[in-house]
Amino acid sequence: MSTKIDKIILDKGVQEYKSTKSILLQLRDIPVRTEKDDGSEEAPCVSDEMKMDMGKNTMHLVSYQGEFLKPCPGTKEYICCGYQILNVGTNCPLDCSYCILQAYFNRPNLRVHVNLEEQLGQVFEAIDSEPDKIFRVGTGEFTDSLALDPITRWSEMILKGFSKRKNAVLELKTKTANTAGLLGSKYRDRIIVSWSLNSPFISRREEHGAASLTRRLECARECQSEGFTIGFHFDPLIQHRDWMDEYRKTVDLMDRYIEPEGIIWMSLGSFRFMPALKPIIRRRHPETSVLDGEFVLGLDGKMRYFKPIRMELYAFLKELLHQWHPDLGLYLCMESNEVWQESMGWRPETSEGLRNYLDERVRNFFG
Amino acid sequence: MKKEINNITELIPQSVPLRNIDDSPGPCCMSFGFDLNPLIQSIERVGLINPPLLKRDNQGSITIITGYRRIKALKSLHTDSAGCRILSGDNILQVECLLLNLHDNLAIRKLNDVEKGMVLVRLIPWVKTLEIVDHYMPLLGLPSNKATLASYLKIEEEMEVQAKESIAHGQLSFRNAIMLLDIDSISRSSIIDLISNMKLTVNQQRQLIDYTIDLSHVEGRSIPDFLDDQSIKRINSDTRMNNPQKGRALIRYLRMKRYPSVSKAEREFKKMVSRLNLGEMVRIDHSPSFESPYYRLEVLFKDGPSLRGKLENFMREDIDSLRDPWKKKR
CATH class of the missing domain: 3.90.1530.10 (Conserved hypothetical protein from pyrococcus furiosus pfu- 392566-001, ParB domain)
Incomplete structure (x- = not known):
């Protein structure tokens, strides 16, 4: 995947950050504009063109004033894994048709938080202040963890701090093959590199700009052989024609490339979305088939597959993956105990139960 | 001035x-x-x-x-x-x-929604967007935000006269008209014809648009072709039904097509409950789309003895047969 940045916007006052300088040096041939005080560089509301491309070719360097480390927004209606998000930036250069970010953020452009390095101290202070708690931290919720890494050098910046802490792990979640920065780093301990996977059909038709499944798995193999712990995420699982055969093909591919013993965890999550995302997907991806299924309103206000369909998807994947290796750290993302029990054969009872399960995986892998 | x-x-x-x-x-x-x-x-x-x-x-x-x-x-x-x-x-x-x-x-x-769009489109060349949002939109009784402005501009600039007339006459709600902006004008026209013919309620309009767009995608057919469906025609031309009945029949039909598994589960559940002799004062309901794991038992009673009587009758029924409708019989 090659990121085609054709414009850079600088927020007021970001020029002095080390990251800004490094990014500008990387992208020295790209025109740079400075954000005006009145915010007029922001896309006007009426620009359909901007809404359609979401500013995926514009890198916007901002000084983020919110908290860098925040819990993943779960809901009490479903069981949540207690993940923490390190908010390095928002929006993503990939263009997956099902991506919730299309409706999640109201600001366009690839926003890079260039004050991250300066704020990392506070992040680690928060982690160190609770030594008995395990922080499972990821950068891949509001953007792809590695898609912009060749430009932003996020991995270079954050690996060291996590690698030397005993109560945290950092997960870099991606659909790209941008692992050069990681592989060049000397840090391995407590770093998890994970790939989002899907069926070849969905990957080919819906994950625009992402690396092919084979390429993702080649990278995963390389990372594994270079000493990284790896993870996988089948999220979103999408019901489509021949979905069983198609997902089986992906698991067959995994078998060809990956040593399952080195997988810390694999999540399964069926496609779910805020109702506001639907018209955006229809507009931006008119050929998509991700909306074809039977989606009903979930208890958290999001649309999700009708319960027995979700159970069938999970149970099928669970069985398939279990046959491959019985100890993959399989878990469901944002599901009810009922669905857990029916499809996985056990249930964590509470969000804390799931947290404990995953924390235990961390202890087993990293001590 | x-x-x-x-x-x-x-x-x-x-x-x-x-x-x-x-x-x-x-x-x-x-x-x-x-x-x-x-x-x-x-x-x-x-x-x-x-x-x-x-x-x-x-x-x-x-x-x-x-x-x-x-x-x-x-x-x-x-x-x-x-x-x-x-x-x-x-x-x-x-x-x-x-x-x-x-x-x-x-x-x-009071201006209708099309007229409000006309005002906003005419103001755009002369007045800054922020001033339109902050000053003129509240004057028009509209929420002061850019997304609403964009919707009004799109309706005025992109909708055909037929669609605008439906909005102005209150046959097509503005929110539902926005849903129609993403489809071509011929498809739009075929949906609006149906809405006008059957005089669908705002909620039914929304469901019709949503189901029709989805089903045309799922079935790989154009919207006019999809709406040319024999069953839809039959409902539309059924002289035994009045408009509200036709509207309900249409939505029921489309929903069954769009949500076959949900509809099947609902039918199964209804069948299961109807096999129990609950009487008029006792009801068992499922949650919307069965998303919650729980079912609801509702009993109307006058006093303690009448509640006891109803519960005793209820307990004599084959309540063990109640299950999630997609699960096999025990």
């Missing part, structure tokens, strides 16, 4: 031959989907009370600033001339005329 504009009321109305007035809607007009008859009847009864305001340029051509409907009503009454106020000269800014019209309208009536 020009001095005369600040003192409009001081302008003495002059008799203007109506044939000299260009009665096309013009750049200031913000009237759409109106019924001229009440105004015609009013003028017939009491005459023209408020004189229209016209603009005469240096070449002598006359356009309407305010009073488009009054001029139209007078013309349809075959009136030769009418007393009008006239602003003369080429140095009157279009935006000034536009604001005069806007305030004239706001003072006497």
Whole structure:
């Protein structure tokens, strides 16, 4: 995947950050504009063109004033894994048709938080202040963890701090093959590199700009052989024609490339979305088939597959993956105990139960 | 603003031959989907009370600033001339005329959604977006945000007259019209025809649009082709049903097509419950789309003994047969 940045916007006052300088040096041939005080560089509301491309070719360097480390927004209606998000930036250069970010953020452009390095101290202070708690931290919720890494050098910046802490792990979640920065780093301990996977059909038709499944798995193999712990995420699982055969093909591919013993965890999550995302997907991806299924309103206000369909998807994947290796750290993302029990054969009872399960995986892998 | 504009009321109305007035809607007009008859009847009864305001340029051509409907009503009454106020000269800014019209309208009536869109589109070249959002949208009774502005501009600029008429006449809700913006005009027209024919409620309109767009994707058919479905035609032409019944039948049919598994589960559940002899005062319901793991038992009773009686009857029924409808029988 090659990121085609054709414009850079600088927020007021970001020029002095080390990251800004490094990014500008990387992208020295790209025109740079400075954000005006009145915010007029922001896309006007009426620009359909901007809404359609979401500013995926514009890198916007901002000084983020919110908290860098925040819990993943779960809901009490479903069981949540207690993940923490390190908010390095928002929006993503990939263009997956099902991506919730299309409706999640109201600001366009690839926003890079260039004050991250300066704020990392506070992040680690928060982690160190609770030594008995395990922080499972990821950068891949509001953007792809590695898609912009060749430009932003996020991995270079954050690996060291996590690698030397005993109560945290950092997960870099991606659909790209941008692992050069990681592989060049000397840090391995407590770093998890994970790939989002899907069926070849969905990957080919819906994950625009992402690396092919084979390429993702080649990278995963390389990372594994270079000493990284790896993870996988089948999220979103999408019901489509021949979905069983198609997902089986992906698991067959995994078998060809990956040593399952080195997988810390694999999540399964069926496609779910805020109702506001639907018209955006229809507009931006008119050929998509991700909306074809039977989606009903979930208890958290999001649309999700009708319960027995979700159970069938999970149970099928669970069985398939279990046959491959019985100890993959399989878990469901944002599901009810009922669905857990029916499809996985056990249930964590509470969000804390799931947290404990995953924390235990961390202890087993990293001590 | 020009001095005369600040003192409009001081302008003495002059008799203007109506044939000299260009009665096309013009750049200031913000009237759409109106019924001229009440105004015609009013003028017939009491005459023209408020004189229209016209603009005469240096070449002598006359356009309407305010009073488009009054001029139209007078013309349809075959009136030769009418007393009008006239602003003369080429140095009157279009935006000034536009604001005069806007305030004239706001003072006497409520604009429909199409007319609000007309106002906003006409303001865009002259007024900054932020000012439109902060000042003019509240004046029009609209929420002050850019997304709403964008929707109104799109409706005005992209919708066909047929669709706008449906909105202006309240047959098609504005929110539902926005849903139609993402499909082509032929598809739009076929959906609006159905909405108008069956006089669907706002909620039914939303469901019709949503299901139709989804099903046309799932089945790989165009929307007009999909709506040409025999079952839909049969519902539409069924003379035994009135419009509300047709609306409900249509939505029920589309929902079953769109959600076959959910519909099947609902039918199964209904069947399961109906096999129990619950009587009229006891109900068992499932959660919306069965998403919650729990079912609800509702018992109406007068007092303790009657509750006990109902519960004892209930316990004698085969309640062990109740299960999630997608699960095999125990």
